Amino acid sequence: MHYKKSGTFLYVFLSVFLCFFSSAHAKQQEVVVYTALDQIFSEPILQEFEKRTNIKVKPVYDIEAVKTTGLVNRLIAEKSNPRCDVFWNNEIVRTIALKRKGILTPYQSPSAADIPASFKDKENYWTGFAARARVLVVNTNLVKPEDYPTSVEDLANTQWQGKAAMANPLFGTTSTHVAALFATLGPEQTTRFLKQILANTTHIVDGNSVVRDMTASGEVPFGITDTDDVNVGIISGMPITAVFPDQAGKGTLLIPNTVSLVANSPNPEAGRKLIDFLLSKEVEAKLAASESAQIPVRKDVKTPEGGLAQADIVAMEVDFEKMTDYLDESTKTVQQIFMK
Missing domain, CATH: 3.40.190.10 (Periplasmic binding protein-like II)
Incomplete structure (x- = not known):
């Protein structure tokens, strides 16, 4: 009888432990982001997202000599077995090129509602911010x-x-x-x-x-x-x-950052949450106030004293799709x- 009770107790204990472990494990999300923006500027933003959401961010940063191109080639090579969820590019034409190669998937972020149409893909494959x-x-x-x-x-x-x-x-x-x-x-x-x-x-x-x-x-x-x-x-x-x-x-x-969701990515839900965060007014304001002095694409995002705003610059009129045509x-x- 003693052994039977002990066995029952052990079974219950293990069941509770496993349920707790499984629950804790299920709540632990992660997101893999490839970013071409300099680590010194992108890392604090990603760390803030991780702190707020408890989603583990696994970033892969680019290197200066092959800026952007290295990560783009990696995404192309991984097309059949994607390892990245979110691509945060520091420019735009190669993001559009990735769309054309079927590397990206559409996502219409609610955070992008007030971003000008000229900085958004009509089919929601990418969104521009912080130029x-x-x-x-x-x-x-x-x-x-x-x-x-x-x-x-x-x-x-x-x-x-x-x-x-x-x-x-x-x-x-x-x-x-x-x-x-x-x-x-x-x-x-x-x-x-x-x-x-x-x-x-x-x-x-x-x-x-x-x-x-x-x-x-x-x-x-x-x-x-x-x-x-x-x-x-x-x-x-x-x-x-x-x-x-x-x-x-x-x-x-003017060259905006762009962010997009990778097709068939391992963590699409967490990827969408990261995109929502990156496209927020708060992040544009942070990048504008940072040492990188980025230029908000929204007119109502305040820039710090001495900061850069679109209104202060005569911008070159460009067609991003046409630029990609010529890439x-x-x-x-x-x-x-x-x-x-």
């Missing part, structure tokens, strides 16, 4: 304000021969910029311009932050990079400033010109 601008970074010790370069075309101006720097145009936002030029100027004019940049002995380097650092050190008086890189440099005391190019002409290119051609052209 950066492509700017000229200038060394303030080497160049007087009246002599600042004012146009992207100054990269090919013989006045600046051998005195400018640009990130490898195969990757990151520089690649996006080339696609934008193909879409707005046309392939012929853009190809000619790229050849002129190379002929002007412009330094081609491994990333936008390298462009900034070369400019700050005086190795070159100016270069082309993104607003976040310049702002971080200014905060750290570098003798640099940002010039928004072509404000009297075609305007400055393969622009990439091949860059390879032919710069990778000989």
Whole structure:
């Protein structure tokens, strides 16, 4: 009798323990996010989401030299067996390219309701938020304000021969910029311009932050990079400033972050929750107030004093779908010109 009671007690104990363990385990969600936004800016946002939701975030960050492209290629390679739930890209054309390859799945986030239609996919495959601008970074010790370069075309101006720097145009936002030029100027004019940049002995380097650092050190008086890189440099005391190019002409290119849900992902429910969080006004405000000084796509998101707002910039008029149409051609052209 004693043994029977003991056995019954043990059975009940184990049953309760297993039920508790299973319940606790079931409540523990996780989400895998691939992000091309610099870790220093994206990590605090992801940590805040994890803290609020108790959903374990497993981030995979990009590296500077192959910005964006590395994660895009990984997503393509994993198409038949997705490991990522959410793709947080720091640009847009390769996100659209992933949609066209069947890598993404639609999700209409309630957080995106007040995001302008121009920053949303009509079929809800991606949503844009928190933009950066492509700017000229200038060394303030080497160049007087009246002599600042004012146009992207100054990269090919013989006045600046051998005195400018640009990130490898195969990757990151520089690649996006080339696609934008193909879409707005046309392939012929853009190809000619790229050849002129190379002929002007412009330094081609491994990333936008390298462009900034070369400019700050005086190795070159100016270069082309993104607003976040310049702002971080200014905060750290570098003798640099940002010039928004072509404000009297075609305007400055704005490139939004984009977020999308991966098709057949392992944790779609958690993925949708993360997307809702990333597309909130709060996150746009946080990115605007951070050292990256990102530009809200919503007009009613307040920026800090000295921060950047769309209203302050003459933006280049672009068609993101058309830019993506030209992506393969622009990439091949860059390879032919710069990778000989």
